[in-house]
Amino acid sequence: MNNNQLLQLFDKEMREEIEYPEARKEITADVVRFTREAPAMNFVSKTFASDADLDRVIEQELAHFAPMNQPFTWKVYSHDTLPTLTEKLEQHNFVRDEDDGDIMILDVDSAPSHLFDPVKADIRRITNLKGLKDVVSVLDKVYGNNNEWVYKRLGGHLTIPGYLSIYAAYADDQPVSVAWTYFQKGKFASLFAGSTRTEYRKRGLYTSLLSARLKEIRERRYQYAMVEAGEMSRPIVEKHGFQYLATAWDYLWEGGK
Structure with missing residues (x-):
């Protein structure tokens, strides 16, 4: 295409x-x-x-x-x-x-093979309202504001079968990075967040969370992973094979x- x-x-x-x-x-x-x-x-x-x-x-x-x-x-x-x-x-x-957001697209079938290697980091799937406290904890520490909106919005979306998948990375049994994927009808799965606490950056946690999400995207037979990337995150996703589509x-x- x-x-x-x-x-x-x-x-x-x-x-x-x-x-x-x-x-x-x-x-x-x-x-x-x-x-x-x-x-x-x-x-x-x-x-x-x-x-x-x-x-x-x-x-x-x-x-x-x-x-x-x-x-x-x-x-x-x-x-x-x-x-x-x-x-x-x-x-x-x-x-x-x-x-501004750059729409970056990855064709999952041609994604770099290393993204599907076994993940060494402690990555866990969050599936219920109780687990969202770990998402709120990370977002509060990353952005310094109150993220209680997570319980209503993401909590509500978790009740819709197959619509939202949330993952968190842990270090010393504490949540330190979070990311999620929305699965709409069609060929695109949309990636959000990838937020990591400052002191845990440069440890490959973003890549580990990306890998976990791409594996699910491929298993569910979506063709494209999509992310709206800002100025700082665009070089990161480009490194993993994402290509610019639009702004x-x-x-x-x-x-x-």
């Missing part, structure tokens, strides 16, 4: 056909939109409208979302063929999130300023 075909498949499966259990999806003639219960983020994942219609479409979506008084994001990708979309969003008081930007509506 060439790059253009892969982009088309990505748009179809990950921006149009994708489902989120906590969100209502609506596909109109102009956009694909997702609505969640407050205070969660609502967003537009795909824009079908022509460039000439963007003012109308943006105002239409604002009329739909603004009365909900919730965060609202418009997702933009580097391969979108809408030259003025970002300009029009900014004119309507959307501000680009500084954390994603989130444009957050700042309200009627």
